[in-house]
Amino acid sequence: MMTPQIPVDEARRLAALHATKLFGTGAEEAFDRITRMTAKLLKVPTALISLVGSDTQWFKSRCGFTIQSTSRDVSFCGHAILTDQPMVINDAMRDPRFVGNPIVVGEPHVRFYAGVQLYSVERAKLGTLCIIDSEPRALSAAELTELHELARMVEELIYHRQLAIASQRLHDQLQQDASGTRLADAAGQVEFLLTHDTLTGLANRQALLGTIHDSVAGWRRRATPAVVACLNIDRFKRINEALGHAAGDEVLVAVTRCLQAGLDADDVLARTGSDEFVLLLTHPDGEAAQLARLRLLMENVNGSVPWSGQDIAITCSLGFACFPQDGEDADTLLSNANTAMRHAKETGGARLQHFAPGQRRAPGRRMALEHQLHRALERGELFLQYQPKIELLTGSLVGFEALLRWRHPEHGVVSPDEFIPIAEETGLIVPIGDWIMRTAVAQMAAWQGAGLPEIPVAVNLSARQFLQGDVVALVEALLLEANMAPHLLELELTESLSMADPERSLAIMHRLRTLGVTLSIDDFGTGFSSFSHLKRLPIDKLKIDKSFVHDMVHSSDARAIVQAIVAMAHRMHLRVVAEGVESQAQALALRNTGCDQAQGYYYARPLDAADAGSFLGPGPAIGRH
Secondary structure, three states, X not given: OOOOOOOOOHHHHHHHHHHXXXXXXXXXXXXXXXXXXXXXXXXXXXXXXEEEOOOEEEEEEEEOOOOOEEEHHHOOHHHHOOOOOOEEEOOHHHOOOOOOOHHHHXXXXXXXXXXXXXXXXXXXXXXXXXXXXXXXXXXXXXXXXHHHHHHHHHHHHHHHHHHHHHHHHHHHHHHXXXXXXXXXXXXXXXXXXXXXXXXXXXXXXXXXXXHHHHHHHHHHHHOXXXXXXXXXXXXHHHHHHHHOHHHHHHHXXXXXXXXXXXXXXXXXXXXXXXXXXXXXXXXXXXXXXXXXXXHHHHHHHOEEEEEOOEEEEEOEEEEEEEEOOOOOOHHHHHHHHHHHHHHHHHOOOOOEEEOOHHHOOOOOHHHHHHHHHHHHOOOOOEEEEEEXXXXXXXXXXXXXXEEEEEEEOOOEEEOHHHHHHHHHHHOOHHHHHHHHHHHHHHHHHHHHHOOOOOOOXXXXXXXXXXXXXXXXXXXXXXXXXXXXXXXXXXXXXXXXXXXXXXXXXXXXXXXXXXXXXEEEEEEEOOOEXXXXXXOOOOOOEEEEOHHHHHHOOOOHHHHHHHHHHHHHHHHOOOEEEEOOOOOXXXXXXXXXXXXXXXXXXXXXXXXXXXHHHHHOOOOOOOOOO
């Protein structure tokens, strides 16, 4: 048996634990309701809320357990708080940390244990929400996600209890006309709880605005350059939808740590939205130094977060505004930084963007576009363009990707990054998606009817169209009507789509594969990079996200990632396509990795149907358009 070590931040941890005023207190129905729910959902005999004190483990809530406390020396939770990852012990008799442990070899005969850490608002570990059994067992990834989400419920309960206690204390001090020191302490505790995020412990938007407002006068007086930067996690919604909110929480905490590691003492970091962070940076060396720091912070965040046996790849978009040229008050600076960040996301994401006035759109534009998009299809304003795909080894044309465009009567061609999210949110993506597929298949038939060679065309499928519509019946009908070889139609799916409803997605994909169409996974590497998951899918191709292509010329890490993806894909007999190729150097680097196909502006911009048809005629191999 091994006695749990003492964490390096033990004094801070114990102070946070005792500030909750929960340690050593009796049962409360609000906490007991969660442990009963935990035991029922996860089908275990025992669920506990364990708080780890200096020498005692105290069970604030117990379901299926009679013991109120144990020595910390024999506790499983004492080991769990030494790590940031959930601790799962399938069989304690086979784990050297617990062999001979009195609560393993004697009552209550613990064999199985799984615990998720409980954090205070300051991100100190208080203990765990844990489940135990007297029989060995395993915990599935879905069950671990459930345990995570239940632990977050406990944390929310602790937070609201602390806020209520602090508010009552402040009220009592005011009623008693307490001394200034005692009153200030009570008010300070309430203020801290109201101005900090419960998950990350960071300042919230309210606190950030106050800090900027208080700092502006000093910046102006000392002529200090300052930067307000807004950072947003790309594709965060996909993570929550595909892997659950527990995985999303893990990503948020990981991003917090990465950002905190790169900050100076005078810098401020806040969480202002579900997937949004704001940084307030001051630096005597001026704007150039700040820009370098922002690039470094982005590089620190861009990476992967381990979760339940797989890696969640994350990138971020960052926009910033400088004092005083981009704004002289808190609201303006924060608004302009947010505008720059949105611009970075709309132009592809994973970018650093300085604010410029031209990035602002007319008020109400989004609402107007949403209303007008309902009529765009029937008015014939939507059209397709076709981007060539090139075989890297020979330079020959091997296919097209059909890309949706909107020619607005007032605004001209509207960026798909602007209107496609609107279509997805409103559900219009389903009829629009059906129109895209009908139009692409009709165009392929028209090319063949004109005597041009057969060529595959790829069409993107949205999650709504894939799971809500009858995509199999539509594809079958279109192929029969056009009398077209099924393999010429390629359907591109996102990683997260295949994981949103795994069993149903798999069934639909198998039915499509039975029809003979080609299936590919789009933007691979930006979501949940698990080849073990891909092995289950009846797919033919992987498309590497453009963020890797962009970085691989100057980053050995990016090159290594692409090389590994290509190698693993080829072992699974999948062809690999790279998107976003913009230079000869990128094309050569991709060819050296063994990547099969590529597309991007280096070869050709998206083409109208007539121009795309010219690519199908006889001619030399394509090096660049």
